[in-house]
Structures are given as structure tokens and as C-alpha cells.
Amino acid sequence: MSPSPGVADTLIHARWVVPVVPTGVVLENYSVAITQGRITGLLPQHEAAGIDAQDVIELPTQALLPGLINCHGHAAMTLLRGYADDQPLMPWLEEHIWPAEAQHVSERFVADGVELAIAEMLRSGTTTFSDMYFFPNFTAATAERLRMRCQITFPVFDFPTAWGQNADDYISKGLALRDDFKHSDLISIAFGPHAPYTVARDVLARISTLAAELDSVVHIHLHETSAEVLRAVEEHGERPLDSLHAMGLIGPRSQCVHMTDLGDQDIQLLAASAAHVIHCPQSNMKLASGTCPVATLLERGVNVALGTDSAASNNDLNLFGEMQAAALLAKLERRDATALPASQALAMATINGARALGREQDLGSIEVGKLADLISVDLSGPETQPVYNPLSQLVYACNGSQVANSWVAGERVMIDRELVHVDLADLNVRVSAWRERINGGGK
Amino acid sequence: MSPSPGVADTLIHARWVVPVVPTGVVLENYSVAITQGRITGLLPQHEAAGIDAQDVIELPTQALLPGLINCHGHAAMTLLRGYADDQPLMPWLEEHIWPAEAQHVSERFVADGVELAIAEMLRSGTTTFSDMYFFPNFTAATAERLRMRCQITFPVFDFPTAWGQNADDYISKGLALRDDFKHSDLISIAFGPHAPYTVARDVLARISTLAAELDSVVHIHLHETSAEVLRAVEEHGERPLDSLHAMGLIGPRSQCVHMTDLGDQDIQLLAASAAHVIHCPQSNMKLASGTCPVATLLERGVNVALGTDSAASNNDLNLFGEMQAAALLAKLERRDATALPASQALAMATINGARALGREQDLGSIEVGKLADLISVDLSGPETQPVYNPLSQLVYACNGSQVANSWVAGERVMIDRELVHVDLADLNVRVSAWRERINGGGK
Numbered sequence: 001m002s003p004s005p006g007v008a009d010t011l012i013h014a015r016w017v018v019p020v021v022p023t024g025v026v027l028e029n030y031s032v033a034i035t036q037g038r039i040t041g042l043l044p045q046h047e048a049a050g051i052d053a054q055d056v057i058e059l060p061t062q063a064l065l066p067g068l069i070n071c072h073g074h075a076a077m078t079l080l081r082g083y084a085d086d087q088p089l090m091p092w093l094e095e096h097i098w099p100a101e102a103q104h105v106s107e108r109f110v111a112d113g114v115e116l117a118i119a120e121m122l123r124s125g126t127t128t129f130s131d132m133y134f135f136p137n138f139t140a141a142t143a144e145r146l147r148m149r150c151q152i153t154f155p156v157f158d159f160p161t162a163w164g165q166n167a168d169d170y171i172s173k174g175l176a177l178r179d180d181f182k183h184s185d186l187i188s189i190a191f192g193p194h195a196p197y198t199v200a201r202d203v204l205a206r207i208s209t210l211a212a213e214l215d216s217v218v219h220i221h222l223h224e225t226s227a228e229v230l231r232a233v234e235e236h237g238e239r240p241l242d243s244l245h246a247m248g249l250i251g252p253r254s255q256c257v258h259m260t261d262l263g264d265q266d267i268q269l270l271a272a273s274a275a276h277v278i279h280c281p282q283s284n285m286k287l288a289s290g291t292c293p294v295a296t297l298l299e300r301g302v303n304v305a306l307g308t309d310s311a312a313s314n315n316d317l318n319l320f321g322e323m324q325a326a327a328l329l330a331k332l333e334r335r336d337a338t339a340l341p342a343s344q345a346l347a348m349a350t351i352n353g354a355r356a357l358g359r360e361q362d363l364g365s366i367e368v369g370k371l372a373d374l375i376s377v378d379l380s381g382p383e384t385q386p387v388y389n390p391l392s393q394l395v396y397a398c399n400g401s402q403v404a405n406s407w408v409a410g411e412r413v414m415i416d417r418e419l420v421h422v423d424l425a426d427l428n429v430r431v432s433a434w435r436e437r438i439n440g441g442g443k
Numbered sequence: 444m445s446p447s448p449g450v451a452d453t454l455i456h457a458r459w460v461v462p463v464v465p466t467g468v469v470l471e472n473y474s475v476a477i478t479q480g481r482i483t484g485l486l487p488q489h490e491a492a493g494i495d496a497q498d499v500i501e502l503p504t505q506a507l508l509p510g511l512i513n514c515h516g517h518a519a520m521t522l523l524r525g526y527a528d529d530q531p532l533m534p535w536l537e538e539h540i541w542p543a544e545a546q547h548v549s550e551r552f553v554a555d556g557v558e559l560a561i562a563e564m565l566r567s568g569t570t571t572f573s574d575m576y577f578f579p580n581f582t583a584a585t586a587e588r589l590r591m592r593c594q595i596t597f598p599v600f601d602f603p604t605a606w607g608q609n610a611d612d613y614i615s616k617g618l619a620l621r622d623d624f625k626h627s628d629l630i631s632i633a634f635g636p637h638a639p640y641t642v643a644r645d646v647l648a649r650i651s652t653l654a655a656e657l658d659s660v661v662h663i664h665l666h667e668t669s670a671e672v673l674r675a676v677e678e679h680g681e682r683p684l685d686s687l688h689a690m691g692l693i694g695p696r697s698q699c700v701h702m703t704d705l706g707d708q709d710i711q712l713l714a715a716s717a718a719h720v721i722h723c724p725q726s727n728m729k730l731a732s733g734t735c736p737v738a739t740l741l742e743r744g745v746n747v748a749l750g751t752d753s754a755a756s757n758n759d760l761n762l763f764g765e766m767q768a769a770a771l772l773a774k775l776e777r778r779d780a781t782a783l784p785a786s787q788a789l790a791m792a793t794i795n796g797a798r799a800l801g802r803e804q805d806l807g808s809i810e811v812g813k814l815a816d817l818i819s820v821d822l823s824g825p826e827t828q829p830v831y832n833p834l835s836q837l838v839y840a841c842n843g844s845q846v847a848n849s850w851v852a853g854e855r856v857m858i859d860r861e862l863v864h865v866d867l868a869d870l871n872v873r874v875s876a877w878r879e880r881i882n883g884g885g886k
Contacts, residue, residue, distance in 0.1 A: 079829060081827075081828070081829065081831075081835075081836075081840060082829075082830070082831045082832050082835035082836055082839065082840065083831050085784070085785060085832070085835045085839060086780065086781050086784035086785060087780060087781065088779070088780045088781060089780060092780070116825055116828060119825040120825045120826050123824075123825065123826070124826075282771060284775070285771035285772065285774055285775040286770075286771050286774060286780065286839070287774075287780050288774040288775055288777065288778050288779050288780040288782070290775075290778075291775065311840075314839070315835065315836075315839035315840045316826060316839070316840050316842070318826070318842065321842065324764075325768075325771075327729075328725060328728035328729050328768075329728065331728055331729060331730075331731040332727070332728040332731055332733075332734065334731065335731050335733075336531070336731050337529065337530060337531045337532060337535065337729065337730050337731040338529050338530065338531060339731070341528070341529035342528060342529060380871065381566075381867075382559055382562035382563045382566065382867060382870070382871075383563050383566070383567070383759060383761070384524075385524070385559060385871060385874045385875075386522060386524065386525075386874045386875060386877060386878035387525070387878065388524075388525045388526050388878060388881075388882065389525050389528070392524075392525035392528045392758065393524075393525055393758075396525065396528060396729070396757070396758035396759070397524060397525065397754075397758045397759050399759070399761065399764065399842040399843060399844060400842060401842060401844035424824075424825060427825070428823065428825075428828060431828045431829050432828075432829060434829060435829035435830065435831065438831075439831065
């Protein structure tokens with residue numbers, strides 16, 4: 001069923017359209033038509049004038065671009081934003097985050113934390129996020145209720161947490177969840193073994209087999225710090241990347257998160273196996289983890305996408321900040337101001353994210369036939385004037401607060417910065433109650 | 444004349460007051476009284492209830508803090524924001540920025556560019572900025588008209604530009620300007636020799652003598668890249684810092700901007716001479732210049748303040764971004780997540796800036812007797828909830844758009860994000876006209 005080119009559900013006339021594919025292109029005074037949740041037209045405004053649309057939206061000072069894709073996070077932890085900062089990684093986890101989680105994480109905590117995260121992400125241009133956290137069933141239900149697209153990777157550990165007893169328990173709960181959401185238009189469920197040092201090798205091998213059978217994504221924290229890599233070499237005689245590769249866990253369905261401390265051999269392996277790297281620059285800086293050689297990876301043909309990591313280690317879920325941090329950090333690391341230009345940073349936050357999620361047929365660019373996951377960014381404020389090149393403004397001058405509208409599958413979920421499905425006043429009351437409970441130490 | 448403690452011009456009741464001095468303190472439910480442009484009271488809200496004020500302002504979800512101080516920039520260049528990005532430093536300057544400046548910089552360019560910069564700076568929490576650019580008389584007049592505090596360092600070069608013929612001409616124009624503004628409450632004028640490689644040694648020596656006689660600040664780009672340092676060693680047999688020190692230009696009135704490529708001996712010299720370092724982390728990253736060892740400088744007792752540099756190399760004038768970048772970069776550089784904690788980053792953007800400007804008696808903290816240069820930041824949005832520690836939110840979660848109100852010398856110059864003295868619509872028309880002229884290549 002191909003919709004008539006003369007009609008559309010929604011027609012958006014924008015000052016600029018940044019389709020992301022092809023790279024670096026900016027279309028001036030263009031229009032996007034949407035029908036049944038998909039992009040059905042991308043054409044100059046004067047040609048679009050004849051389209052008969054139910055809803056016509058004029059954005060004379062805004063740039064329309066694909067919704068941003070946040071490829072790594074733990075959304076519910078937004079309730080712990082700023083709970084413990086300026087701490088080394090292990091004391092931060094062992095003395096602050098893990099005890100707070102052990103005491104407070106529950107179904108309700110996850111539902112409220114995810115709602116707060118979604119509010120922040122939509123207001124800063126994200127329309128798809130990937131998540132790994134306890135009670136992923138509540139993350140999935142919340143995202144679906146608020147009409148946000150989400151890849152949920154259910155966590156697997158060797159030890160008990162509030163959500164599971166052991167690896168078998170996590171996997172069986174996760175697979176049941178996968179079944180529950182198999183017909184969802186917004187939610188996909190995949191494997192999230194936490195890290196090579198928290199999941200036993202036999203469990204990782206089992207996940208490898210299951211993921212291959214189900215053709216499922218595997219999302220894993222990998223090479224977050226050089227200490228992690230060193231410890232693995234001492235214990236197992238090989239680097240974590242090599243161990244996972246030997247188990248069949250490094251391939252085109254693999255999302256390797258962080259990836260600092262990479263040598264040339266690692267980069268070759270990633271390129272040859274077509275695995276995806278999820279770069280979280282602000283988290284890596286804040287926790288002093290190390291640097292991912294993003295510019296080199298991209299040059300070698302490795303797909304690199306962006307993630308915020310959790311608000312407890314960032315402390316925001318704003319991909320505009322990550323685009324800028326990724327571009328600036330790459331230039332500094334390479335001592336080359338031409339490294340990771342604006343168009344590449346924007347691709348990392350959109351089409352590369354879609355590729356990492358295995359959704360490049362549907363997401364990540366403005367092309368006819370793709371899902372209408374879009375955002376519009378107002379460039380008329382003094383912060384983004386004058387506009388010589390919208391790509392420069394988007395990556396180097398925007399801070400996320402210029403995002404004015406968002407669409408997910410053609411539904412406008414933010415209208416002039418007002419969220420359609422989130423009641424911010426009510427949410428604030430619930431979030432404040434969590435803060436008091438967590439600060440007070442009560443349950 | 445000491446005003447009566449029972450009356451005030453303005454009384455602000457805030458959910459939090461972050462005085463910056465003492466370090467790390469957050470006062471809950473506090474009030475600040477302002478009389479005749481100065482802070483006359485800092486006390487708990489219940490004690491402030493009895494003060495009779497003309498203007499009472501309630502900020503039940505906001506943090507009140509000292510206005511931020513941007514210690515390095517070239518405000519008029521905001522008209523060239525995004526004009527040429529992702530270029531190496533010298534081609535960026537020689538093929539793009541300098542030709543555009545040669546063709547377009549004029550009194551009107553400076554007035555409009557500075558107005559755009561001030562609009563952006565006020566909206567992101569800056570109440571004092573330092574500037575070095577051509578036609579500084581127009582920068583000064585614009586800042587005074589818009590009620591923004593400004594340290595203007597008039598540029599000195601060895602070569603002609605639109606504003607001057609040679610070093611003598613720059614210096615005599617600058618000293619005349621100093622005289623013109625000697626009674627200004629908002630504007631101070633000081634020496635801005637551009638850099639050791641653009642100003643001859645005899646001119647630098649003359650500036651050293653004049654600055655000492657006038658007890659004036661000297662603001663200079665120094666050690667921006669290792670290439671600059673290397674070239675100086677090859678040409679003069681010594682590092683630029685040592686050359687300037689020998690001329691008497693490194694001391695408590697010196698503002699040394701950038702300061703990458705520092706060795707232990709340099710750090711000792713800076714500490715011993717009580718010179719100030721102005722750190723511009725985003726500019727240093729974007730131009731791939733290098734890193735300033737901020738955490739080490741602070742440990743050794745060197746005063747380090749923050750600057751944005753120009754919007755042509757940043758690409759914003761937002762000190763919230765610089766605070767975050769400085770903190771994150773220091774953690775990464777030191778591989779220590781405890782390096783440069785939030786309280787220290789905030790101090791760099793406030794009291795350290797005041798010290799660098801020689802204005803610590805008047806600016807940089809909320810203390811009775813100081814000038815009432817203040818900002819309030821709304822922490823009620825989803826981006827900054829929940830609030831465990833306002834300092835963490837200010838440095839790691841705010842992006843500048845949460846700044847709601849600004850006061851300069853007690854005058855409220857931004858009210859709920861509306862600028863009192865800038866007509867943004869009219870400004871946008873002028874800025875767009877500049878963009879068309881510059882893009883078209885016409886004069």
C-alpha cells in the first residue's frame with residue numbers, strides 16, 4: 001500500500017532540513033510529508049505546496065533533523081543524578097550507587113526514574129534510547145506509555161539483585177519480556193550481559209548461542225577502563241575483547257560500550273567483525289575512565305554511535321552535549337582540529353545509532369520510507385545566530401534547549417517544548433519524594 | 444555611609460544561596476538584601492522577613508549565585524560564529540577569519556557583534572566579561588549602554604589593522620580610551636598585547652613599564668600551542684613565559700590566556716609570581732591546541748579563571764559549558780575522577796575570575812559589601828531534578844538555559860529570561876544583515 005503523493009497526514013515546512021544521509025547536506029526551505037507514521041515526501045517547499053495534509057506545520061526559523069538516538073544509558077538512575085559526584089569509579093559504585101540501589105530500586109523507582117529520563121531526553125532531542133537496568137519490564141511499559149522508542153537490553157549478572165537471583169533467572173525473565181513485547185511498534189528487547197567481569201564465561205557463551213539463534217543484539221560494557229583490561233589479562237591471559245570474540249560475541253549484532261584502551265589489533269578486530277562501538281565521552285571523562293579513539297575507529301570503518309550513560313555519571317541525558325564533547329575530545333586527542341567534523345558528530349548521534357541498533361532501514365535519517373522520528377531545532381535565539389552553516393550550529397552552538405518539537409512514528413510528542421504525554425508538575429512531586437526517601441535512607 | 448539593616452532596595456528570597464566563598468557552602472532558604480547596588484544582607488529567610496524592601500523577589504525553585512565572570516573573549520567575533528569550523532588553527536585564521544575581519548570589521552560590526560555576545564552571555568549567566576578586540580571604544584560603549592560589566596583590554600599588534608597603524612597608535616588610542624572610561628562604574632580598560640609572536644619585544648617592554656606605572660592589568664595570549672613555544676625557543680632561545688617574565692610582564696596583574704604545554708618550571712614561575720591563568724577548555728579542544736594542567740596549577744596555588752574565547756572558536760559564550768568542560772577535562776587528564784570537583788569549577792567561573800581581574804574586593808562571591816552582580820538558576824526542570832546537591836547540578840547538569848534572572852550592580856538586567864536592555868528581534872535583523880553581507884563578500 002503506497003500512499004498517494006498528493007496527500008499526507010502531516011506536512012512540515014522547515015527553514016532547513018538536515019537529512020543526515022547524504023552526509024553534510026543541508027536542504028533550504030524544504031518540506032517533509034508524513035503518512036501513517038512514515039516519511040512519504042522530502043521536497044522543496046514550493047513543490048510541497050500542493051500536498052493536501054490534515055496537519056500543516058510551519059517552522060520558518062527551525063532545522064528539521066532525524067530524532068537523536070541515545071545508544072547507552074540506565075534511565076532509571078536519573079533519580080540518582082548528582083547523588084555522589086567527584087568520586088573515583090569503584091568507591092562511587094561500591095560506597096554510594098550500589099548501596100542506594102540495593103535499598104531503593106523497585107518497580108516504582110524504575111517507572112518514575114524512566115519517566116524523568118524520557119522527559120529530559122525528549123526535551124533535548126532524543127527520540128530513541130537504549131537502556132540496561134533492573135525491572136526492564138517497567139522501563140518498557142513506561143516508554144510505550146509515553147510513546148518513546150526504546151531498545152531494552154535486559155541485564156544479566158552472576159549475582160542476585162532486586163530483579164533476579166542468578167544468570168538463569170535474568171535470562172529467563174529477559175526472554176519472557178522479549179516475548180511480551182514482540183509485537184510492540186516501539187520497544188525491542190535484547191541481551192544485556194553487564195560486563196565480562198560480572199558475568200561468568202559459561203553464561204556469556206550461553207548468551208552468545210541464544211543471541212545467534214534469536215538473531216538478537218548483545219549490548220555489553222567493554223574496556224571501560226585500562227584497569228579492567230589489565231585485570232582480565234592477569235586472570236584469563238587475554239584481553240576482554242579477545243575473550244568475547246572467541247565466544248562469538250563480537251559481530252554485527254554486538255554493541256560494545258565505552259571501548260577505551262584500544263590498540264591497533266583491537267581496532268582491526270572490531271572492523272573485521274563489523275561490531276558497533278558506543279562512545280560515551282562525558283561519562284568517560286567524568287569517571288576518568290580513558291578515551292575511545294573515535295576518529296581512528298571511524299577511519300577504519302568501524303561504526304561508532306553515541307550514548308550518554310546514566311545521569312548518575314554524566315550528569316545529563318543530553319546528546320547535544322555528547323556530540324560536542326565527542327567532536328572536541330577527538331580533535332584534542334588527535335591534535336587535529338579537522339578530526340571528527342560536525343557532520344560526523346551528527347551522524348554518530350543519528351544514522352550510526354540506527355546502524356548499531358540494526359534499524360538503519362527505519363531510523364537515523366530523513367529519507368522517504370523511513371519512520372517519521374524527527375526533531376526540530378530553533379536556531380533563531382542569540383546563542384545560535386548568525387547561521388552560516390546549520391550543521392556547525394547544531395553540533396558546536398546548540399545545548400539541547402533549542403529543540404522545539406519531536407515526533408515519534410509521526411506522532412508529535414513535544415509541541416513547542418511542551419511534552420504531550422508527561423505531566424511535569426506531577427512528575428516533580430514524585431521525584432522529590434524519591435529524593436527525600438533516598439536522602440533520608442528510608443525505604 | 445552604612446545603610447540601615449532594616450531596609451533594602453531589593454530583597455531576594457531563594458531556595459538556595461551559593462555564596463562561593465566559603466568554598467562548597469550551600470545555604471538553604473536564604474535571602475540576599477541589596478542596597479545602592481551592593482549586597483547589604485545575607486541571612487536566613489525567616490530573619491529577613493522583617494526587612495522593608497521596595498522590591499521583593501521570591502525564587503522558591505532557584506539557586507542564587509554570584510554572576511559568572513568570562514575572563515577571555517573577543518565578543519564582536521560572535522558575528523563569525525560557525526563561519527569556518529573544523530579547520531586547523533593557521534588556515535582557520537589565515538584563510539577564513541583574518542580575511543573576513545579585514546573586509547568587514549568596523550565600528551558598526553563591533554557594536555552589533557558585542558550586543559549579540561552580551562545577549563548570549565547574560566542568558567547563560569555571565570555578568571562580567573573581559574574583551575580584546577578592535578574598536579574597543581565601541582565595545583565599551585555597548586557594554587555600558589546594555590549595563591554589562593566589562594574589562595576591556597585594548598589590542599596591541601606590530602602591524603596595521605582597521606583600528607590602528609602600529610604599536611604606538613594602538614597604545615595611544617588605548618590610553619585615551621582608558622582616560623575616557625576612568626569614571627565608569629562598569630568598564631575598566633587595560634593592556635591587551637595580542638601575543639609574544641605578534642608584538643615586538645621592545646613594545647612588550649614598553650607596555651610592561653606603562654602597566655607598572657598605571658598599576659594596570661596586562662592580558663595576553665600565551666602558550667596557546669606547543670608550536671608557539673617551540674618556535675619561540677628556536678627564534679629567541681627561550682620559552683615565551685620566560686621572555687615575558689624577564690620583561691616584568693609576569694606578575695599579579697598578568698592574565699595569561701591558554702597556557703598549554705607547561706612544564707614544572709613554568710608552573711613554579713607562575714606560582715611564585717602570582718600571575719593569573721585564564722583557561723579556555725572548549726577553545727583549546729576545538730582548535731586542538733593542547734591542555735592546560737589546571738588541577739596541578741590550582742594545587743600549586745596558581746589562580747586559574749575561565750574564559751570562553753570567541754564564538755568563532757568555541758562556538759558559544761556559555762560559561763556553564765566551560766565549567767563542565769574544565770571539570771571533565773581535568774579528571775580525564777589526571778585520570779582521577781576526584782580532580783577539579785564541582786565547587787572548584789564554580790570558583791574558577793566566579794571568585795577566581797574576580798581575582799584575575801583584580802576585583803576580588805567587589806566581585807565573585809555573595810558577601811556583604813560586595814557589588815550585587817548575581818544570577819539565579821532554576822533547578823525545577825527535569826534536566827536538574829532531583830536536587831541532592833545544587834553544586835553538582837550547577838556544574839554537571841545545567842547547560843546555561845536554566846539561568847532565569849541576572850543582576851548587575853543591583854539592577855535586574857534579565858527578568859525570567861527576558862533581557863531588559865536588548866531588543867532581540869531588532870538585533871536579529873541586524874545580525875542577519877551582517878551574515879548576508881559577510882557570506883556575499885560585499886562590504
